[in-house]
Amino acid sequence: MDLHNLAKKENKITSGHRLCSGCGAGIVINQTMLAAEDENVVVINATGCVEVTTTIYPNTAWNIPWIHCALENSASTAAGVETAYKALKKKGKIKDNIKFIVFSGDGGTYDIGLQALSGMLERGHNILYICYNNEANMNTGYQRSGATPLHAETTTRPWGKNIHGNPTKRKNLTKIIEAHGIPFVAQAATAYHLDFMQKVKLGLATEGPAFIDVLSTCRLGWGHPSNMACQLSKLAVETCYWPIYEIRNGRLRLNYRPKEPKPLEDFIQFQKRFEHLLLPENKKELEDLKRMVSDEWQALVKREDCDRVCMKFSKGY
Amino acid sequence: MKRLALTGNEAMAYAMKQSKPDVFCGYPITPTTDILVTLAKYIANGELDCEFVTAESEHSVASILYGASSAGARCFTCTASQGLALMHEVLHIISGARLPIIIGSSSRSLSSPINVHGDHADFMDMRDTSFIQIFSENAQDSYDNFLQGVRIAEEARLPAIISSDGFITSHNLEAVEVLKDEIAYKFIGDYKTPFSILDIKNPITINPLSLPNSFMEIKKSQADAMRQAKKVIPKVALEYEKISGRQYGFFREYCLDDAKVAIVVLGSTAETAQLVIDELRNKGIKAGILALRVFRPFPAKEIMAALSNCKVVCILDRADAYSSLGGPLFVEVASALYKSKSRPILLSRIYGLGGREIDEEMIKNIFEEIIKINKGQKLNEFGYIGLKK
Amino acid sequence: MKEDKYFAGIIKKPGSSMTYKTYVWRDGLKPAWIKKNCINCLTCYINCPDHAIKVDKDGNMAGHNLDYCKGCGICAQVCPAKPKAIEMKKE
Numbered sequence: 001m002d003l004h005n006l007a008k009k010e011n012k013i014t015s016g017h018r019l020c021s022g023c024g025a026g027i028v029i030n031q032t033m034l035a036a037e038d039e040n041v042v043v044i045n046a047t048g049c050v051e052v053t054t055t056i057y058p059n060t061a062w063n064i065p066w067i068h069c070a071l072e073n074s075a076s077t078a079a080g081v082e083t084a085y086k087a088l089k090k091k092g093k094i095k096d097n098i099k100f101i102v103f104s105g106d107g108g109t110y111d112i113g114l115q116a117l118s119g120m121l122e123r124g125h126n127i128l129y130i131c132y133n134n135e136a137n138m139n140t141g142y143q144r145s146g147a148t149p150l151h152a153e154t155t156t157r158p159w160g161k162n163i164h165g166n167p168t169k170r171k172n173l174t175k176i177i178e179a180h181g182i183p184f185v186a187q188a189a190t191a192y193h194l195d196f197m198q199k200v201k202l203g204l205a206t207e208g209p210a211f212i213d214v215l216s217t218c219r220l221g222w223g224h225p226s227n228m229a230c231q232l233s234k235l236a237v238e239t240c241y242w243p244i245y246e247i248r249n250g251r252l253r254l255n256y257r258p259k260e261p262k263p264l265e266d267f268i269q270f271q272k273r274f275e276h277l278l279l280p281e282n283k284k285e286l287e288d289l290k291r292m293v294s295d296e297w298q299a300l301v302k303r304e305d306c307d308r309v310c311m312k313f314s315k316g317y
Numbered sequence: 318m319k320r321l322a323l324t325g326n327e328a329m330a331y332a333m334k335q336s337k338p339d340v341f342c343g344y345p346i347t348p349t350t351d352i353l354v355t356l357a358k359y360i361a362n363g364e365l366d367c368e369f370v371t372a373e374s375e376h377s378v379a380s381i382l383y384g385a386s387s388a389g390a391r392c393f394t395c396t397a398s399q400g401l402a403l404m405h406e407v408l409h410i411i412s413g414a415r416l417p418i419i420i421g422s423s424s425r426s427l428s429s430p431i432n433v434h435g436d437h438a439d440f441m442d443m444r445d446t447s448f449i450q451i452f453s454e455n456a457q458d459s460y461d462n463f464l465q466g467v468r469i470a471e472e473a474r475l476p477a478i479i480s481s482d483g484f485i486t487s488h489n490l491e492a493v494e495v496l497k498d499e500i501a502y503k504f505i506g507d508y509k510t511p512f513s514i515l516d517i518k519n520p521i522t523i524n525p526l527s528l529p530n531s532f533m534e535i536k537k538s539q540a541d542a543m544r545q546a547k548k549v550i551p552k553v554a555l556e557y558e559k560i561s562g563r564q565y566g567f568f569r570e571y572c573l574d575d576a577k578v579a580i581v582v583l584g585s586t587a588e589t590a591q592l593v594i595d596e597l598r599n600k601g602i603k604a605g606i607l608a609l610r611v612f613r614p615f616p617a618k619e620i621m622a623a624l625s626n627c628k629v630v631c632i633l634d635r636a637d638a639y640s641s642l643g644g645p646l647f648v649e650v651a652s653a654l655y656k657s658k659s660r661p662i663l664l665s666r667i668y669g670l671g672g673r674e675i676d677e678e679m680i681k682n683i684f685e686e687i688i689k690i691n692k693g694q695k696l697n698e699f700g701y702i703g704l705k706k
Numbered sequence: 707m708k709e710d711k712y713f714a715g716i717i718k719k720p721g722s723s724m725t726y727k728t729y730v731w732r733d734g735l736k737p738a739w740i741k742k743n744c745i746n747c748l749t750c751y752i753n754c755p756d757h758a759i760k761v762d763k764d765g766n767m768a769g770h771n772l773d774y775c776k777g778c779g780i781c782a783q784v785c786p787a788k789p790k791a792i793e794m795k796k797e
Binding site: 004005008015017022023024026027030034058059060193226227228230231 | 721733746756774782
């Protein structure tokens, strides 16, 4: 991918939007749109930060067709647009080749939008669904979601005497998505921009639904300095907190597999949502979170190895 | 023109087929499932060329159609009751985005307790969604109203729901006169959209964030569309009359011209009541019926004019608004009559909830009450029909 | 159907958010490009949430668009050049 070549073309998303200074979601949409530079794209956006900040009437930051419906139904809205595209194309009323990209936060994906997403995947619509995952409902002021990690502090699960931040592990959504048997599922991080952009390209080239869960830093919700979006995204991968991988036609590949993961503290130390975990009295909670991360990582490593062996010894996997 | 034996649901499905939607999306729910499966059959047989989406919920049905309609496709669905209630959030978004999606429905009660039978709770529940709302008295109406509904919705750029009484109309086999396919489609015409999300050369942003400095103007523009729809409805009815010979207005009047006592009613009960009116007229009692067809936009002026000679009017509601103010239709009619110089005495009677039967005897009893009031007797303004003691 | 100005709240001016200059959000610091250090890798470009890195017609780094830069400092942080080609300076 030649960045210079992509950068010189007109961007599908412009400046002047009102995402926070240093927002990770801004990086997600910019990189996505850059990767999709050569395609005709319609964006379907769930309610959330990207939606409210990029389309404040009467102005829009989008240079391409963009549609929003509500929080929980971006997948079905996209399914409708794509279905109409099929119908009208068949009748010769549309000539262009068009691709469809959904942007939805983790709130609109893991929780309230899961049913619509499942329906869209199961029906096999030709859509790339990108979850910009900042691990809580940030647009309403940092309330926990199904993507919130263990013991992270949110405004609905604050750190208190009796309850220590989020009491539950985050949901393994990628696994749920994979279970739909769709051709392309991936996790990504914007610090590994070529990897992410390649996944966007692959997702767009996929016949049928494709899903990417991309970690999206949230300056205010995570409580980190404004210049750290890229650094934290990188540390999330290097500590195995947010492994980047892809599952294509059933085979899992880790796109980054550190020999020696960095200690989790490297990632959490910059974030207010984890600040309690670094206090000596909360050692147990820190260990719990580390175990969550390690368990998730080990499962992936095992799966990758297993898939590789299977590929080797069985014909046509 | 030919005559077919069709149920209300089948009649509606037939009208849907003749209107040639680009996208049909649905989810099964009693009593509208037959519309869905009839459409599925048409498509499977190649009688209709249309993308058919079996969604995983009614919420998604509405969302899928929202997306498809934004892309410039003619879109229909069918639903009722809980399904319509589940769509509720998206109904507002559909009308706000001015998408002429048409729902074919047969009205049913709302849970709890759960009950699959007909009443108008679901239809009334969507009063404020800015959908054009049309009600049918029988299967013929269901067919005629759906065809007209497509025209009205697309011309007014508002969504519409065409409903009838669940089971009573939806499942009853009747003789329905249908138009020839070509004539019906010529009346409907090709769908024209003022915008499309698939227009790559003219990219638009649909459903943006509107702050207090623009929200009211956008919503006022939507309200204007509903006012405009009032002009579209009679125009479309006139055109439809030319090809079908059947006349439609905002409502149907039966012996209302000189009536002193009358009832206002929605749906199939009007036909039952007609028999009672004939009997009363034979006895020299000037009784009449206003059978409402168009509930949104509400034809307030026309209702006022039609009822202004009456002394007592009883409004029959097949749903409750739980407002302690009487049924929802009663409230609307009462406010329509506020400006009348000769305001009749109004009664609110709730009947037929959850499929409770209503027969001629019960309607006769209502008229007995109305006549007593007309003679000066005092009776409860609010009440029920056929309620067990 | 008459289509009025406010019809459905649809926005027909793509990219019109450019009329809103977000530089006012900067909190005392702005990026400075030190051209002689720049290796033209576009790491800043690809990590800027605001498209506030300018490129020339060939797609080469051409400094900042300070009308839209919100001053977050990501570009300076990610700059891999040694010494750095972007530094945050007082306004």
